[in-house]
Amino acid sequence: MNLFESTRVAMLALAANKLRSALTMLGIIIGVSAVIALMSIGRGVEKFFVDQFTSLGTNLLYVFPGQLSEGPPSERGRERGVLTLADSHAINNPLRVPDVIAVAPQVSGNALIARAGNDMDVSVSGVTASYQDALSGEAAIGSFITDADVEERSRVVVIGSDVFGRLFEPYEDPIDQTIRVNNILFRVIGVMEERGAGVGGANLDEMIFIPLTTVQDRLFRLRTVSGEYQVSLIYASVISEDRMEAAQQQITDLLRERHNIAFRGEDDFVVINQSDLLAIFGDILSAMTLFLSAIAFISLVVGGIGIMNIMLVSVTERTREIGLRKAVGAKRRNVLSQFLIEAVTLALIGGLLGIVLGAGGAVAATSFVDNFSAVVGLDAIAIAILFSMAVGLFFGIYPAYRASRLNPIDALRYE
Amino acid sequence: MFKRFSDSDNPSPNGSDPPAGAHPVIEALELTKVYTMGDMQVHALRGVDLTIGFGEMVAVMGPSGSGKSTLMNIIGCLDVPTTGLYRLDGADVGILDDNSLAEIRSLKIGFVFQSFNLLPRTTAQANVELPLLYAGISGRDRHQRAAQALHLVGLDDRRDHKPNELSGGQQQRVAIARALINQPKLILADEPTGNLDTKTSDEIMDLLQRLNREQGITIVFVTHDPEIAEYCSRVIHFRDGRIERDERASPEIDSAPSSQVLESLPFDRP
Ligand SMILES: Nc1ncnc2c1ncn2[C@@H]1O[C@H](COP(=O)(O)OP(=O)(O)OP(=O)(O)O)[C@@H](O)[C@H]1O
Ligand SMILES: [Mg+2]
Numbered sequence A: 001m002n003l004f005e006s007t008r009v010a011m012l013a014l015a016a017n018k019l020r021s022a023l024t025m026l027g028i029i030i031g032v033s034a035v036i037a038l039m040s041i042g043r044g045v046e047k048f049f050v051d052q053f054t055s056l057g058t059n060l061l062y063v064f065p066g067q068l069s070e071g072p073p074s075e076r077g078r079e080r081g082v083l084t085l086a087d088s089h090a091i092n093n094p095l096r097v098p099d100v101i102a103v104a105p106q107v108s109g110n111a112l113i114a115r116a117g118n119d120m121d122v123s124v125s126g127v128t129a130s131y132q133d134a135l136s137g138e139a140a141i142g143s144f145i146t147d148a149d150v151e152e153r154s155r156v157v158v159i160g161s162d163v164f165g166r167l168f169e170p171y172e173d174p175i176d177q178t179i180r181v182n183n184i185l186f187r188v189i190g191v192m193e194e195r196g197a198g199v200g201g202a203n204l205d206e207m208i209f210i211p212l213t214t215v216q217d218r219l220f221r222l223r224t225v226s227g228e229y230q231v232s233l234i235y236a237s238v239i240s241e242d243r244m245e246a247a248q249q250q251i252t253d254l255l256r257e258r259h260n261i262a263f264r265g266e267d268d269f270v271v272i273n274q275s276d277l278l279a280i281f282g283d284i285l286s287a288m289t290l291f292l293s294a295i296a297f298i299s300l301v302v303g304g305i306g307i308m309n310i311m312l313v314s315v316t317e318r319t320r321e322i323g324l325r326k327a328v329g330a331k332r333r334n335v336l337s338q339f340l341i342e343a344v345t346l347a348l349i350g351g352l353l354g355i356v357l358g359a360g361g362a363v364a365a366t367s368f369v370d371n372f373s374a375v376v377g378l379d380a381i382a383i384a385i386l387f388s389m390a391v392g393l394f395f396g397i398y399p400a401y402r403a404s405r406l407n408p409i410d411a412l413r414y415e
Numbered sequence B: 001m002f003k004r005f006s007d008s009d010n011p012s013p014n015g016s017d018p019p020a021g022a023h024p025v026i027e028a029l030e031l032t033k034v035y036t037m038g039d040m041q042v043h044a045l046r047g048v049d050l051t052i053g054f055g056e057m058v059a060v061m062g063p064s065g066s067g068k069s070t071l072m073n074i075i076g077c078l079d080v081p082t083t084g085l086y087r088l089d090g091a092d093v094g095i096l097d098d099n100s101l102a103e104i105r106s107l108k109i110g111f112v113f114q115s116f117n118l119l120p121r122t123t124a125q126a127n128v129e130l131p132l133l134y135a136g137i138s139g140r141d142r143h144q145r146a147a148q149a150l151h152l153v154g155l156d157d158r159r160d161h162k163p164n165e166l167s168g169g170q171q172q173r174v175a176i177a178r179a180l181i182n183q184p185k186l187i188l189a190d191e192p193t194g195n196l197d198t199k200t201s202d203e204i205m206d207l208l209q210r211l212n213r214e215q216g217i218t219i220v221f222v223t224h225d226p227e228i229a230e231y232c233s234r235v236i237h238f239r240d241g242r243i244e245r246d247e248r249a250s251p252e253i254d255s256a257p258s259s260q261v262l263e264s265l266p267f268d269r270p
Helices: A003-016 A018-055 A085-091 A131-135 A147-152 A161-167 A212-220 A241-258 A274-317 A319-327 A332-366 A378-405 A408-413 B068-075 B098-108 B124-134 B139-152 B168-180 B198-215 B259-263
Strands: A060-065 A100-115 A118-127 A139-142 A156-159 A178-181 A184-192 A207-211 A233-238 A269-273 B002-004 B026-037 B040-052 B057-061 B083-088 B109-112 B186-190 B218-222 B234-239 B242-251
Touching: A003 A018, A003 A332, A003 B124, A018 A274, A018 A332, A018 A378, A060 A241, A085 A100, A085 A233, A085 A241, A100 A131, A100 A161, A100 A212, A100 A241, A118 A161, A118 A212, A131 A233, A147 A212, A156 A161, A156 A178, A161 A184, A184 A207, A207 A212, A233 A241, A241 A269, A269 A274, A274 A319, A274 A332, A274 A378, A319 A332, A319 A408, A319 B098, A319 B124, A332 A378, A332 B098, B026 B068, B040 B068, B040 B242, B057 B068, B057 B198, B068 B083, B068 B186, B068 B218, B098 B109, B098 B124, B109 B168, B124 B139, B124 B168, B139 B168, B168 B186, B168 B198, B186 B198, B198 B218
Parallel strands: A118 A207, A156 A184, B057 B218, B057 B234, B109 B186, B186 B218
Antiparallel strands: A060 A233, A060 A269, A100 A118, A100 A178, A100 A233, A139 A184, A156 A207, A178 A184, B002 B242, B026 B040, B026 B083, B234 B242
């Protein structure tokens, strides 16, 4: 009897017991769909980050205060390492840092903004006029912050496109309207074009931009002991991608000098580029993937034990059938392969249903989130199929072996 | 209806397959079977000598527990004797392993059971095809031969019925068609009419007798009913694991199949 015939026999036996077959598959269906859903969402997260970073341009350097290993950026630079507006100006000196063409310091925080009964939590970016040059964003309506605004510490604000949507009616002209930021009145001078991207997953469209000096003096009041303006981040736009390393070195040398760091001392800042950032997120994601794989493994084992359990019940229940098959000439290997194929088929069908369910679920769940959708990878599907077959094979062997060893006389007499 | 034969007469009326007198279908010498249950030993067979020739139709009778089923299982290559010699169609099967026994069952023996033993939720056609599957016959041949076998037992119009849509007698006919399908040398039936009423039992026995006469198939069956045993040319009486009596009868009309009938078989013999 060839594989085709064995498969046909197994299929017929499964079809003869549809309900039991369905119940057997349940464990695998749940396991595989959970795995596929989690993996697809994980992939979606990954893609989201990559998209966001690369949309900012690939020749951008980020200078953070403190060390990367020291925890979240907001806590960094308090004791060790502070970046100031003066540092930013220094990097902007083409004589010291020739490969950088634009520098944008930024101070970030959160604030509640309000206008005419609408309010909204937003991230506030305190920036200078050069922000536009470094990150290449344009104001769609009105204008961006100017050097004069920074100089005069004006209470002016440029809002993201989503913020405009929340605070204004579409037909309204926002220019010269006032909004409250943490209860302080600001004049709107521009609305940014839609961007959708930002560092660390923040949505640029949900941000507001205020002159850096205004933010420091009126909103967050961050100054160093010597009264200098502190910044959370400096963007440096490099002349071309192949000068990235040179620029990184130039900035590092400059800042070490400015911060009086001894020859063997550690940097109190970090200069990183897009790919460094992506690598860091890649590490986080692979940790997540490992965790998901563990869940996947456990659920598949649970599903496999379910299959083994039901297959054992099935062997007992079909003892007479096995006895009869043997009486009419089935050899051990015929019975073995029939039950093995049944188990693998159940696992495989369960796996396929799980894939459909998991992928559908993930896509449906993420369809409600803006700028983010699950990515169902072919590799995830292939792995799910392979794994469910392997589970069926592994957990089907013992019941199939038991069936194949049944003595036909005892089996035929079995009540 | 029958006249008694003496033991010396050649019991095989089948002149063509194989050559008469070459060897019998069943040849058993000093068969014993001992079941061990814990420290108790059950002697199910206590030395059985038995020879059954081609084309015979033999009934096995005897009280419950006398070892009839045990003997049938050994004859049917479902079990092996504890001691003794058993030759089926000239080949010693005592020395064979599981797989070889399965092959012999597939090629030479058809079984009919008291409780029919059809696969549930499976059509009559598919049930009849089952032995061919394990004999490695291709799909189209299987289909054709199963249809012919069902025709032979008079169930042309029940091919697509499942066991629960058939009467007991019809189910037993399907089982007989299944036993026939591999053109076995031997059909073994352990109480084939045990679950049937008198009228249906007679129909089933008529069918078996017809197969024996027209197809030349050797048939051995167990029964408790003396009237059912009447269908046979030979009745073996069992008691306490031994043959107590071996009665032979000769039908008044010569019922031996001619080679003419054999040639009209619906399928070729291997
Ligand atoms: N698997 C077994 N294990 C232990 N003892 C067995 C086994 N099979 C049969 N026996 C015993 O062997 C003896 C003969 O049993 P067997 O089934 O051959 O009787 P039988 O003549 O077919 O009876 P019945 O007419 O009731 O079917 C009985 O005493 C029975 O208990
Ligand atoms: Mg019995």
